[in-house]
Amino acid sequence: MFAKILAKVQQWDRAWVGLSPIKNLFSSFKQVLPLVIIDVYWRLITRLFLDPGALFATIFHYKIHFFSNPQFSQGVGNVLDYLVVAFTIALWTKKYLTEKLSDKRDPILPVTVNFGLVLVQTFFTVSNQGQLTIHLGLCLLVAYLINLTYLALTKITKNRLQDMGFAYLSWAAIVSVIVVTITSFMPNIVTQGTYTTFFSSNFFAHYYSLALVAVLAPIMLVLGISIPLDLSTSATDLAQVNTNLNAVYQSVMATLPQPQNPYSVLTTSAMIGGVGATLGLAFILIFAKGKKTRRLGFWSLLPTLFDSNRILAYGVPLYFRPLTLVPMILSSLFGSLSASVAIKLDFIRPTVFSAPNGTPHLLLGFMASQTPWRSLILAIFVLIGSILIYWPFVKDMVKREAEHD
Amino acid sequence: MTKSTKFMLVLTVLLTVVIALFGRVWMLSEHQNDRAIQKSRMEPVIFVPGSSATVRRFDDLFATINSEDRDKGTHSVLKVQVNYDGSLTYSGHVDSSNRRPFIVVGFERNQDNYPTIQADSEALSKVMTDLQTRYHFRSFSAVGHSNGGLIWTDYLENYYSSTNFHIRTLMTLGTPFNFSETSTTRQTTMLSDMIDGASSLPSDLVVYSVAGSEDYTDDGTVPVQSVLSGKYIFQKNVAKYTQTTVSGDNAGHSKLPENPEVINLIRELVLQNPNDGSKLTPKKAKSISDGFSR
Numbered sequence: 001m002f003a004k005i006l007a008k009v010q011q012w013d014r015a016w017v018g019l020s021p022i023k024n025l026f027s028s029f030k031q032v033l034p035l036v037i038i039d040v041y042w043r044l045i046t047r048l049f050l051d052p053g054a055l056f057a058t059i060f061h062y063k064i065h066f067f068s069n070p071q072f073s074q075g076v077g078n079v080l081d082y083l084v085v086a087f088t089i090a091l092w093t094k095k096y097l098t099e100k101l102s103d104k105r106d107p108i109l110p111v112t113v114n115f116g117l118v119l120v121q122t123f124f125t126v127s128n129q130g131q132l133t134i135h136l137g138l139c140l141l142v143a144y145l146i147n148l149t150y151l152a153l154t155k156i157t158k159n160r161l162q163d164m165g166f167a168y169l170s171w172a173a174i175v176s177v178i179v180v181t182i183t184s185f186m187p188n189i190v191t192q193g194t195y196t197t198f199f200s201s202n203f204f205a206h207y208y209s210l211a212l213v214a215v216l217a218p219i220m221l222v223l224g225i226s227i228p229l230d231l232s233t234s235a236t237d238l239a240q241v242n243t244n245l246n247a248v249y250q251s252v253m254a255t256l257p258q259p260q261n262p263y264s265v266l267t268t269s270a271m272i273g274g275v276g277a278t279l280g281l282a283f284i285l286i287f288a289k290g291k292k293t294r295r296l297g298f299w300s301l302l303p304t305l306f307d308s309n310r311i312l313a314y315g316v317p318l319y320f321r322p323l324t325l326v327p328m329i330l331s332s333l334f335g336s337l338s339a340s341v342a343i344k345l346d347f348i349r350p351t352v353f354s355a356p357n358g359t360p361h362l363l364l365g366f367m368a369s370q371t372p373w374r375s376l377i378l379a380i381f382v383l384i385g386s387i388l389i390y391w392p393f394v395k396d397m398v399k400r401e402a403e404h405d
Numbered sequence: 406m407t408k409s410t411k412f413m414l415v416l417t418v419l420l421t422v423v424i425a426l427f428g429r430v431w432m433l434s435e436h437q438n439d440r441a442i443q444k445s446r447m448e449p450v451i452f453v454p455g456s457s458a459t460v461r462r463f464d465d466l467f468a469t470i471n472s473e474d475r476d477k478g479t480h481s482v483l484k485v486q487v488n489y490d491g492s493l494t495y496s497g498h499v500d501s502s503n504r505r506p507f508i509v510v511g512f513e514r515n516q517d518n519y520p521t522i523q524a525d526s527e528a529l530s531k532v533m534t535d536l537q538t539r540y541h542f543r544s545f546s547a548v549g550h551s552n553g554g555l556i557w558t559d560y561l562e563n564y565y566s567s568t569n570f571h572i573r574t575l576m577t578l579g580t581p582f583n584f585s586e587t588s589t590t591r592q593t594t595m596l597s598d599m600i601d602g603a604s605s606l607p608s609d610l611v612v613y614s615v616a617g618s619e620d621y622t623d624d625g626t627v628p629v630q631s632v633l634s635g636k637y638i639f640q641k642n643v644a645k646y647t648q649t650t651v652s653g654d655n656a657g658h659s660k661l662p663e664n665p666e667v668i669n670l671i672r673e674l675v676l677q678n679p680n681d682g683s684k685l686t687p688k689k690a691k692s693i694s695d696g697f698s699r
Contacts, residue, residue, distance in 0.1 A: 055424065059431045249440050286410055298413050305417055353436050359428060363421065367428045376425075 006392055013323035021144065022320060024095035025088075029314045032087045036314045039080035040303045046073035047358045048306070055358035082122045084314075085136055089143045090115040100151055106163045110150045113172045114143045117179045124183050125191045133193045136319065137224025146175055199230040200239035205258040207340035210265045214336035217266075218276040218328035224319055227275050232307065232361075235263035236354040244352045253370070256350055259343050264350030268364045268375070269339035269382050274309035276328030277335050279362065280386030281312060284394060290401035307361050316394075327393045331386035338382050348374045441541040448544045448573070449499070449536075450480075450675055452509045453529065455551025455579075456521075460484040460496070460511035462550065466662045467507055470672065481506045485536070487528045488513045499540055505676055508536065517552060519595045525556045530564035537569065546574040546675045550662055551627065554580025554614075555595070558638060561610070562602035574675050576613045578661045581627040583634040596634055603642040610643040613674050615667060617656040626658035 016022055048055050050067040057063060067073055093114045097107035118139050125134055153171055154161075161167045203209050217227055230238060240261035247254040273279025282304040285297030300311040309318065318324050342348045353368040362383065365375025454462035461484075471479040481500035485493055485508065499506045510532050512525045536542070549557040554577030565572065583589065583596045592600070616632035629650065639646040655664040 055428075059424070059427045252440075286413065287406075294407070294410065298409055301413050301417055302420075305421065353432060355432065356428065360421070360424065363425050363428065366425055367432050372429065 002392075009322060009326050009393070010396060013321065016320075016322055020099060021092075021096055024099065025092050025140070025320065026317055027095060028088050028091035029317045029319065031091055032084055033311070033314050035080065035084050035087060036310055037299050039077065039084055040308055040310050042073075042080060043077050044303050044306060044308065046070075046077070053357045055356050058356040078126075081134060082119055085122065085134060085139055086115050086118040088136075088314075089118045089139055092140070093143060093147055096147060097150065101154065102159060105154070105159065107150075109164060109168055109172055110147060113175060114146055117142065117146070117176060120176075120180055121183050124186070133191055133226035135190075135225050138190075140224060142179060146179070149175060193226070193229045194234050194237070195228050195230055196234065196237050199228070199262055204238075205240050205261055207260050207265070207337070207344070210260060210262065210270075210340065211333060211336050213262065213266060214270045214332040215329050217270075218325060218332050221275045221313070222319060222321065222325045222328070231262055231266050231275075232271060233357065235267045238262060241352070241354075244350065245354075248352055248370070256352065259350045260340055261350070264343065264352070264369075265336050265339045267361055268351045268369075269361075269378065270332045270335035271307060272335060272361045272379060272383055272386070273304040274307045275332070276309070276318070276324075277331035277382065277386040278309040278312055278318070278328070279304050280331060280383055280388075281316075281324075281327075281390045281394065282309075283383075283387055284390055284398070285312075285316075288398045288402065290398060290403075293398055293401045305360050305362065306358060323393060323397065327386075327390045330389045334385050334389060335382045338378060338385070342374075342378050347371075348378055351375070438538070438541065442537065442543050445541045445543060446504055447499075447506065447540060447542040448504060448546065449506045449508045449540070449542055450546045450548060450671075451533075451536075452507065453547070453549045453553035453556050454509070454511055454515075455549075455553045456515050456517040458511070458515065458550070458553075460486050460509045462511070463507070463509055463548075463662055466668060466671070469663070469668055470676075474672070478503070482509070483507070484509045484511065485532055486511050486513060487525070487532060491528065491531075493532060493535060512556075515552075519593075522552055522555045522559055522595070526559035526564060529556055529560045533560075533564075533570065543569075544571045544573055546576075547572060548576045548578065548671065548675060549580060550578045551580060551658065554578065554635075555582070555599075558582075558599055561607065562599065562605045565605075565607065567607055572607055572610055574611045574613070576615065576671065576675055577632075577635065578615050578667060579617050579627050579632060579658050580614065580635065581631040582638060583628075583631040585628060585631065586634075587628045587630050589630055589634055589637075592634075592637075596637070599638045603638045606639070606642045608642070608644060611645045612639045612643050612647070613670065614639075614646070614648045615661070615670060616648070616650045617658060617661045617664070618650050618652045619656055 017026065046054065046067070049057065050064055051057065051070045051073055052063060052068055053070070090111050093111045094107055097105075097110060101107060121139055121142070122134050150171065153167070157167065204213070213231070217231060220227055228234075235241065238261060240258040241263045243258055244256040244261070244264075247256055270277060273282060282297055282301045285293050286301050288294045288297060296311070296315040300309070300315065303309070303311055313319050316324055318328065339348075343350050348365065349370040351365050351369045355364055355368040359367060362379050363376075365379050366372045369375045452463050454460070467480065467482050474480075481498055481503045483495065483497040483499045483506060485495055487493060487510065499508070510529060512521075512528065514521055514524065547557050549555070554575075557575055557577070558580075561572065561575070582599065583591075584593045586593055586596075612635075614632060614635045616629050617627075618629055633648060636646065636648065649670065651661075651664055651666040651670075653664070653666070655661075661667055
């Protein structure tokens with residue numbers, strides 16, 4: 001049964017990857033990977049060592065004066081983020097249109113338009129609260145539609161117009177105005193990073209609703225939609241967590257009013273290594289025989305330990321990939337159900353305290369719950385489980401890569 | 406296994422172990438402190454004197470209250486001086502069994518100008534953190550004489566965090582919210598700034614502004630109109646704002662803290678104030694979202 005499902009998924013994956021826009025997109029992901037690595041490591045180093053609220057700065061009580069204003073490090077990170085998305089879209093546009101157009105035509109205009117419009121979209125997400133979210137999937141959708149209009153114009157005019165002639169420049173102007181107008185009217189709900197009131201509702205205090213989120217989160221990531229921070233760094237702002245904390249402060253071993261909540265179940269167990277519990281995947285890759293795959297595992301292991309799986313998302317890739325979506329959902333679900341059952345059976349007490357910023361989810365239970373060692377055992381159990389879940393799905397990919405090398 | 410793989414694995418394990426060990430130790434100490442703060446019943450009254458005044462500014466006031474209220478138990482007195490170099494000098498003590506101890510925070514740099522008030526309010530935020538670490542209180546009331554009221558206002562607008570503290574009452578005594586301006590139509594930069602920042606004031610705060618009046622226009626130093634300008638800052642931004650004027654022999658600016666009416670007001674409105682504010686929420690540990698989600 002499982003073998004049949006696996007074979008079916010692999011078959012879909014091969015057909016999907018063979019599609020022209022997807023093939024070109026994955027190729028673009030690979031090309032921007034070095035920039036993604038720089039971006040991810042910059043964020044990792046600032047989050048662990050440099051920023052005033054960095055993990056090591058908090059634990060060891062030091063402060064680096066040059067980085068006393070976190071806006072500098074965040075600003076650099078933002079620029080790198082913008083460039084990653086903009087270069088991905090520009091490269092994708094170039095590859096896709098080059099394949100679709102005749103040899104004589106130069107796609108420099110749509111490439112430039114898409115590059116610029118991605119930057120516009122990202123700038124629109126900056127607010128006085130800092131940089132909000134960038135949805136890669138949305139940027140790709142807009143770029144794809146723009147590419148289709150460019151191809152339609154070329155087809156209608158029977159490929160007779162000059163690359164930078166009046167008609168194409170007018171097309172560029174019209175498309176830009178439309179995208180900028182739509183972007184400026186985009187509701188805040190699309191770009192805000194947190195949905196605290198929503199996730200604080202009682203609905204998210206049950207194992208089934210948390211399991212639902214555990215399934216939906218990997219799907220959102222694979223579609224290039226940003227995951228709300230309420231499931232990771234801002235989880236401690238949720239009402240359920242505060243209610244529990246209040247109870248613990250009144251009486252150390254109090255029965256917690258809402259033991260099952262996004263922080264104690266999802267952040268602590270379902271997101272070890274980021275959305276889709278991808279730390280297990282990074283461990284598989286670092287032991288791969290193929291040089292390229294092993295190198296990907298090498299660069300992604302440390303960031304994934306600290307729950308940033310962007311290197312994997314661009315490198316494997318995880319974005320728009322059915323083959324990895326299935327184990328991501330299964331690992332996430334496995335993590336959330338394991339935590340829910342462990343809490344229900346009183347094997348562990350829920351994660352309740354706020355850990356310093358940057359604490360790996362792997363250690364969250366150990367550091368911020370009242371049953372540190374049992375929570376650590378659960379985290380290792382979930383990690384091993386995720387490795388076993390990922391292995392059958394990616395082993396073919398890893399083997400193919402090794403043979404290719 | 407290649408060397409690079411081994412290196413990365415060792416680094417990963419090493420980092421995990423270091424973070425687990427030191428992080429756990431940090432968490433234990435941090436949350437013991439948080440718990441102590443949360444459970445603390447101590448609610449000090451913190452006094453800040455005005456310009457050119459020392460930490461001894463309220464000595465007569467404390468002596469009067471402690472002698473008159475002896476049957477209800479005296480208030481222990483702690484004095485903290487912020488020196489020019491930012492260091493703190495403590496004198497006196499806080500009796501841990503004392504629910505309403507008095508704490509005076511004085512500043513060596515205490516000139517009568519706006520930059521000094523801003524610098525002192527920043528220093529006050531450091532003193533508050535230090536006091537909380539030492540005495541584990543969360544709720545407190547504040548009294549500011551003259552520019553001390555300005556320092557409190559600037560602190561509440563720019564440095565106060567309701568996740569760490571809960572201020573119940575602020576009483577200002579002869580505080581010149583518009584410096585020496587006698588007209589409310591001419592606003593000083595400080596008053597404009599404070600009006601602009603008023604939305605940051607705690608919404609559950611109760612404020613009493615006391616003015617002294619020797620000759621219907623001022624208390625000998627501060628124009629009554631300047632004290633009344635406080636309404637532009639507090640009204641509609643805090644839970645309750647009350648303005649009172651005292652007159653008589655001891656209504657001069659520097660004598661306000663010893664004025665019997667003022668002492669009664671402090672006793673009734675600050676020490677016996679039933680304002681419990683909103684339900685306390687636990688202090689949250691330093692959860693700093695880097696605000697990124699990709």
